[in-house]
Amino acid sequence: MKKTVLVAALAAASMGAQAQETTLRLVSAFGETTTYVKHMTPWIQKVNAEGKGLVQINFIGGPKAIPTFEVGTSVRNGVVDMAMTTGAFYTNLMPEADFLKLTQITIAEQRKNGAFDYINKVWNQKANMVYLARMVDETPFHLYLTKKIDKPDLNGLKLRITPVYRDFFASMGASLIQTPPGEVYTALERGVVDGYGWPIQGIFDLNWHEKTKFRVDPGFYNAEVSIVMNQDSWKKLSDKQRAYLQKQALALEAMNGTWPKLNAEETKRQSEAGIQAIKFDNAFREKAYEVAWAAATKQSPEHAPQMRKLFSR
Ligand code: 173
Numbered sequence: 649m650k651k652t653v654l655v656a657a658l659a660a661a662s663m664g665a666q667a668q669e670t671t672l673r674l675v676s677a678f679g680e681t682t683t684y685v686k687h688m689t690p691w692i693q694k695v696n697a698e699g700k701g702l703v704q705i706n707f708i709g710g711p712k713a714i715p716t717f718e719v720g721t722s723v724r725n726g727v728v729d730m731a732m733t734t735g736a737f738y739t740n741l742m743p744e745a746d747f748l749k750l751t752q753i754t755i756a757e758q759r760k761n762g763a764f765d766y767i768n769k770v771w772n773q774k775a776n777m778v779y780l781a782r783m784v785d786e787t788p789f790h791l792y793l794t795k796k797i798d799k800p801d802l803n804g805l806k807l808r809i810t811p812v813y814r815d816f817f818a819s820m821g822a823s824l825i826q827t828p829p830g831e832v833y834t835a836l837e838r839g840v841v842d843g844y845g846w847p848i849q850g851i852f853d854l855n856w857h858e859k860t861k862f863r864v865d866p867g868f869y870n871a872e873v874s875i876v877m878n879q880d881s882w883k884k885l886s887d888k889q890r891a892y893l894q895k896q897a898l899a900l901e902a903m904n905g906t907w908p909k910l911n912a913e914e915t916k917r918q919s920e921a922g923i924q925a926i927k928f929d930n931a932f933r934e935k936a937y938e939v940a941w942a943a944a945t946k947q948s949p950e951h952a953p954q955m956r957k958l959f960s961r
Contacts, residue, residue, distance in 0.1 A: 668701055668702065669701050669702060669703070669704060670702075670703055670704070670885060670889060671703075671705070671706050672703065672704070672705050672706065672729040672730050672877075672881065673706050673708050673728045673729050673730070674692070674705050674706065674707050674708060674728065674729065674730040674731060674732065674875075675707075675708045675710070675713050675714050675719055675722065675728050675730075675731050675732075676688070676707070676709070676710045676711075676719075676731070676732040676733070677710075677711065677714075677716045677719040677731060677732065677733035677734065677737050678710060678711075678716075678732065678733075678829060678873070679710045679711060679829065679830060679853070679854065680709060680710040680712075681853060681854075682710075682829075682850060682853040682854070683849055683850045683853055684732065684784065684850070684873050685710065685732070687783060687903070688783065688875075688900075689707075691783075691896070691899070691900045691903070692707055694896070694899065695893075695896050698896075699896075702888065702892055703885070703892055703893060705730065708728065711828060711830055714727075715828065716733075716737055716828035716829065716830065717737055717738075717740070717828060719731045719733045719738065720733065720738020720740065720741050720745070720775065720876075721738070721740065721741065723738075723775075723776075723777055723876055723877070723878050724741055724775050724776045724777060724878070725776075725878075726878045726880055726881060728878070729877060729878050729881040730780070730875060730876065730877045730878070730881075731875070731876055731877075732873065732874070732875055733874070733876065734748075734784075734812075734871070734872050734873050734874070735747070735748045735749065735872060735874075736749070736810040736811045736812045737810070737828075738775065739811045741774065741775040742770070742774040743944070743947035743948050744770050744774065744944075744947075744948050744951050744952075744955070745775070746811045746812065746944075747944050747948075747951075747952065747955050748767070748782075748872040748874070749789070749812050749869040749870060749871065749872055749940070750869060750870070750937065750940055750941065750944070750955070750956070750959050751763070751785075751872070751959040752870065752959060752960050752961045753959065753960075753961060754785050754904070755781075755785050755901050755904065756901065758782075758958070758959075761958060762958060763955070763958035763959060764779070766954065766955065767779050767955075770951055771876070772879055775876075776878065776879045776880070777876045777877065777878065777879060778876065778877040778878075778882045779874060779876055780874070780875045780876060780877050780893065780894075780897045781874060781875045781896075781897035781898075781901050782872060782873070782874045782901060782904070783873055783874060783875060783900050783901070783903070783904065784847070784871050784872060784873035784874075784904070784907065785870065785872075785904045785907060786870065786904065786907050786908050786911075787847050787848060787849060787870060787871040787907050787911055788847065788848055788866070788867025788868060788869065788870065788871070788911075789812060789845055789846065789847050789848075789867055789868055789869050789871055790845070790846065790847070790848055790863050790864060790865070790867045790868075791807070791813075791817070791843060791844075791845055791863070791864040792843050792844055792845070792846060792851065792856070792860045792862065792863050792864075792923075793805070793842060793843035793860070793861065793862040793864065793926070794836065794842050794843060794859060794860065794861050795842050795843070795861070796861070796862060796926065797862075797864075797926060798926075799928075800820055800928050800932055800935075801820060801821060802817060802820040802822035803820075803821035803822070804821075805821075805822050805823070805842045805843060806822070806824070806825060806840070806841050806842050807822045807824055807825070807841055807842065807843050807844060807845065808825055808826075808827050808831075808832055808835050808836075808841045808843070808844035808845070809824045809825070809826055809844070809845055812845060812869065813845035814826075815939045815940060815942075815943040816868070816935070816936045816939045816940060817845065819935070819939045825840065825841060829846075829854065830854075832844055832846075832854065832856055833854050833855055833856060833859070836859035836860075837859060843862075844856070847867075847871035848867055848911045848914055848915060849907075849910055849911055849914040850914075851914075851918070852914075852917065852921075857918065857921045857923065860918075860923050861922075861923065861924065862923065862924050862925070863918060863925050863926070864925075864932075865925050865926065865927045865928065866927075866928065866930060866932060866933045867933070868932070868933045868936035868937070869936060869937075869940070875897065875900065941956055944956075
């Protein structure tokens with residue numbers, strides 16, 4: 649009799665412990681050796697160290713676990729609980745995903761002016777996702793080339809793209825081929841493409857600098873990489889667990905201050921690697937925004953105009 653009571657008590661205690669601590673499975677749409685995973689890793693360590701008995705994050709891996717362009721669907725369906733990814737990789741769920749590149753204010757400002765809540769409303773409804781934290785900000789995209797151009801005319805060039813660059817590069821006459829980041833090096837090496845779009849940071853991660861001769865300035869848009877979460881997994885958490893994750897989301901965003909410095913260092917590193925800047929005037933960047941907002945408004949007449957107001961300076 650005594651023994652039965654003890655066993656029951658132990659079982660209850662262990663169930664209690666399980667109910668308190670939840671482990672969330674997270675995948676990355678970017679490779680495990682990249683700048684973005686390096687930026688996220690200390691954060692996961694912090695979440696796990698401070699979240700003992702409450703919330704743990706189990707980093708499953710990069711595109712070898714789930715291919716880059718399938719990560720969004722996996723989060724929506726709850727195959728994983730969380731992902732580090734960018735909107736351009738899950739436009740199959742909703743066109744609005746890619747509009748986050750058009751923010752001209754920081755994520756801290758987006759939390760203040762209502763943009764963050766607006767994003768969450770759309771993400772909840774259309775993708776079954778919670779938009780938890782933006783971990784790349786204040787970072788322009790660029791066009792990188794293996795051949796020189798002397799005006800913003802991309803006729804005759806074949807470029808590697810994602811939805812980020814599609815309409816802008818097409819508007820200058822380029823032919824386009826979409827690939828995940830993991831296939832850029834091979835495409836360059838085989839001469840399948842004459843260039844690619846990518847943010848100012850990260851081209852050394854997968855050795856693209858070996859094949860890159862030119863970078864076009866100015867940069868355009870604002871690279872977005874974020875942590876998103878399955879909405880059902882979010883709802884299953886206790887209030888305390890949700891508050892903890894929100895606190896840690898802010899801690900991750902507080903690390904965004906390092907990007908401008910890192911970007912300046914990367915620009916220097918590119919020039920030291922022999923990559924030459926091709927400089928166009930600011931009309932190049934302005935056209936990038938014009939083309940993208942026109943496309944956005946067509947794709948989402950309901951949300952694009954409001955997002956434009958909330959995202960602009
Ligand atoms: O793969 C890409 O070029 C892309 O869309 C992207 C978006 C944000 C950060 C890095 C890459």
